[in-house]
Amino acid sequence: MEEEDLKRTIDEFMDRIRRELPDSPETEDLLEDLYTHIRDSLNDRMEAWPDEDPSVLLREVLEDLGTPEEIAAEFGQLELAPAQEEGAFRGRQLVLRLVVAVLVAVLASALVSTMTNNRVDFVQAVVVLLAFAVAEWFIRAWQLSQSPTVCAGPGDRL
Amino acid sequence: MKRPLRFEESWRVELRRGLLQFAVLAVVGLHKEGIHGYGIARELRARTDGVMEVKEGTLYPILHRLKKERLLNVRAERSDTGPRRKVYVLTGEGDRVLRELTVNLRVLFEKLEALMDDGRGGLEEND
Structure with a gap:
């Protein structure tokens, strides 16, 4: 051959x-x-x-x-478990951030509205603060996507 | 359609996978200067007399997983016969995990052996 x-x-x-x-x-x-x-x-x-x-x-x-099927199955078994755990962790993190952002916006708006004797409208303040939170969220996501990902060990050369 | 695995078959698959990860760490641990994938496969076969029934290709997903967990490091080595080869070495964390697992397995096998001996005694009494 x-x-x-x-x-x-x-x-x-x-x-x-x-x-x-x-x-x-x-x-x-x-x-x-x-x-x-x-x-x-x-x-x-x-x-x-x-x-x-x-x-x-x-x-x-x-x-x-x-066989290719056996090799792929082993690869899939080993890759799937951590990926699922990571996905669930990120989901929980996302919900937590959302709850905290809304809570902070509502509390800050209530405080500002009270301190100014309702000259600053509470609902308007909530909307503005939530808009800032959303903008900050997008900017942070963009910054993260621009930064290099480090996934190799300290001595890895490949 | 694929036949679903019997209980003892899927149990063997799961057990083999876990033990194989340990065996790979142990073989790499024996080579302080590092060892390449093909060398690991050869040594595993020689040292376990084929008891673990390893399909050599399934070692590489395990090596990738151990690398991802930062238990192994990789460096490239020039090869005279073909493409460059990856040489695997234990990280400090890999060394710690290997020591811990070795102790855990010793205790586990000891207890299981005692359990099996007792079980065998019981079976013989029933006979």
Whole structure:
């Protein structure tokens, strides 16, 4: 079997895994790892059994690796749990921020309205303060989207 | 349609996944200078005599998870035979977690063994 044929078989296998996984940097990272693993394992076997047909050896390598479905299932199982927990945590955080913002707007408006003997209308004050809160919310979200995300460990180089 | 897993089958899957995460940490912990994914797979097979029935491809999602949890660090290494390889090393936190899990597992296995011995005694009495 020619090197070209081996490469084509590996590429087809990688494409099958890619189709099972979401389009994300993590997927690309995983595919890179798997490709290196296949190459290392195949080289090892070709050195150990130089007379064997490389296509047979490659088939063994891919069997040991597992099916694309098995690999994707493992990836999904491990990624899903933290993502769900994170989503629930963010939801709770969002509701809490909303409640605090409304509470602060109402209390501040009541205070200002009382201190000025109703010269500042309470309802108008609530609306203005809530508008400020919403604007602040959007500006903060925009700032966060502009800042770089740090997700690697201190010694990570990849 | 896929057959739903029997209780003992899904139990084995869950148990294997948890133990495999520990086994990967333990193998990486043995190599202070670091070890690449293929090396981990080879060593796991050699050290467990295939008892854990690991499909090698399923190791990588586990390595990614451990990296995400900051228990493992990764550095790139040049390879003479092909693309660059990632070498995995334990972080300080990974080392701490490995020590803690090792103690937990020792105690757990000890207690389970005692429980199984008692259970076996009971079964023999019933026979």
